[in-house]
Structures are given as structure tokens and as C-alpha cells.
Amino acid sequence: MGAPIRMRGKLANGKAEIRALMTHPMQSGAMKDSAGKLIPAQFITEVTAVLNGTRTVLASRWSGAVSQDPFLSFRFGGAKAGDTLTISWKDNTGDSRSDTMTLA
Amino acid sequence: MKHPSRRTALQATALLSALSSIGLLGTSSASASTDPFKAKSVAEALKAMGAEPATSADIQLQSPDIAENGAVVQVSISSSLPKTEEIHLLVEKNPFPLVASTVVPDGTDAFVQLRAKMGQTTTVWALVKADGRWFTASKETKVTLGGCGG
Numbered sequence: 001m002g003a004p005i006r007m008r009g010k011l012a013n014g015k016a017e018i019r020a021l022m023t024h025p026m027q028s029g030a031m032k033d034s035a036g037k038l039i040p041a042q043f044i045t046e047v048t049a050v051l052n053g054t055r056t057v058l059a060s061r062w063s064g065a066v067s068q069d070p071f072l073s074f075r076f077g078g079a080k081a082g083d084t085l086t087i088s089w090k091d092n093t094g095d096s097r098s099d100t101m102t103l104a
Numbered sequence: 105m106k107h108p109s110r111r112t113a114l115q116a117t118a119l120l121s122a123l124s125s126i127g128l129l130g131t132s133s134a135s136a137s138t139d140p141f142k143a144k145s146v147a148e149a150l151k152a153m154g155a156e157p158a159t160s161a162d163i164q165l166q167s168p169d170i171a172e173n174g175a176v177v178q179v180s181i182s183s184s185l186p187k188t189e190e191i192h193l194l195v196e197k198n199p200f201p202l203v204a205s206t207v208v209p210d211g212t213d214a215f216v217q218l219r220a221k222m223g224q225t226t227t228v229w230a231l232v233k234a235d236g237r238w239f240t241a242s243k244e245t246k247v248t249l250g251g252c253g254g
Contacts, residue, residue: 012145038154056119056213057212060204063202067219072218
């Protein structure tokens with residue numbers, strides 16, 4: 001399940017600015033450990049952000065080259081206080097995480 | 105239940121199409137030979153995406169001149185091209201240059217900020233699809249300590 005996505009949002013004039021910090025090792029599968037063995041790939045492959053359960057405001061596909069504990073920042077219009085924003089990620093091992101915040 | 109307006113339906117279709125084109129709706133449409141995330145060079149990734157981009161001054165790509173820690177290099181891409189649909193980040197010297205593909209739905213700012221791993225000094229590419237056409241901007245980032253364990 002992973003640790004919760006930490007989210008912060010700022011609302012100004014109908015525009016939301018969102019910052020999210022995810023906890024994930026983001027192992028590309030190309031690195032070796034101290035014993036010289038390849039560390040298996042474990043990285044977020046998809047990220048989506050949906051407003052009020054219906055409007056997709058962001059959708060990304062990532063490779064293992066995104067840094068560990070990914071930081072995400074994005075902005076969208078048509079937002080108001082009370083709107084809910086759900087950010088979700090899926091990784092290559094089948095793990096996933098979804099967290100929701102209310103814009104204020 | 106209200107029926108979606110025609111405009112909403114068109115937006116939804118365009119969104120689904122964009123999601124599918126970057127491989128977010130299952131991999132049935134992206135075989136190993138055409139998945140840009142499996143491309144080993146920028147040229148191969150562009151070919152896989154069907155992109156023949158023109159350089160554009162309307163893409164603002166920010167990447168450090170010198171990155172001391174190649175494991176965490178902050179890059180941001182902003183596009184002032186009208187009808188920007190997709191923003192892609194490529195790191196030329198990485199084994200798989202395509203790092204991130206982002207769909208920009210209507211109403212979302214054409215802006216992506218990420219922290220990426222860069223194995224060595226490299227050209228960083230912003231590739232933008234706007235109104236069905238492709239554009240790029242690039243800059244070099246020197247990496248002093250590579251992001252793959254040096």
C-alpha cells in the first residue's frame with residue numbers, strides 16, 4: 001500500500017496549485033547493491049489526479065528514472081473550496097496508493 | 105442522471121485518446137517495439153511516438169546547468185503553446201531516455217515539474233504535443249555525480 005501521499009493545495013481565483021510528495025523507492029532495476037546484485041525494479045509507472053471523482057486533471061506515465069520519493073507539482077483551473085482531489089499511483093509490482101484531499 | 109454535453113463528451117474522448125497514446129490504458133496498443141519507454145535513444149523514442157518536432161521558443165525548460173547529485177535533478181517544463189496536449193521529458197544519455205509522459209487535460213496548466221535521475225552529463229529534452237503537432241526545447245545539464253551510483 002505504501003505510505004500516504006502528502007498533499008498540499010492552494011486555491012486562488014478558481015485555480016488550484018497542488019504539491020504532492022509520494023514515498024516510493026523508485027528503483028529503476030539498473031542499480032546494484034553492495035554485494036553486486038541487481039536491485040529489482042520497483043517504480044511508480046502511472047500517476048493520476050482526479051477532481052471530484054470525475055474530472056481528470058493530471059495523468060502521467062513514469063519510468064524508473066524518476067527520483068526516489070517523487071515530488072509532483074501541478075496547477076489547474078475550475079477549482080473551488082470543497083472540491084476533492086484524489087491522487088493515485090500504481091507501480092510495476094502491482095502496488096498502488098490513492099489519497100484524497102479537500103481543497104480549501 | 106444528466107447526459108454529458110457534447111463538449112464534455114468530446115473532451116473525454118480526446119483525453120482517452122491521449123491517455124491511450126502514452127500507454128496509460130493498458131499495453132494492448134503499445135507493443136515492445138513501439139513503446140517509447142523502451143526506446144534506447146531519443147531518436148527511437150521520437151519515432152515510437154510518431155514525433156517529428158520543431159524547435160519552439162514557447163517551451164520553457166528549466167534544468168540546472170550543473171547537477172551535483174545526479175540522483176535527484178529538478179526539471180520543470182512549461183508550455184505556452186496553445187492546445188498543449190502532452191508534455192514529455194527525455195534525458196538523452198540515460199539508458200532509456202524517456203523519463204515521464206504527461207497528458208495535459210483541458211483546464212490544467214501545461215506545466216510539469218519532476219525530479220529525475222541523470223547518469224551523466226546530458227542534454228535534457230522537453231517534447232510537447234500541441235494541437236496535434238510536436239515541438240521541442242533542450243538544454244545541457246552537467247552532472248558531477250551520476251545518478252546511477254557514480
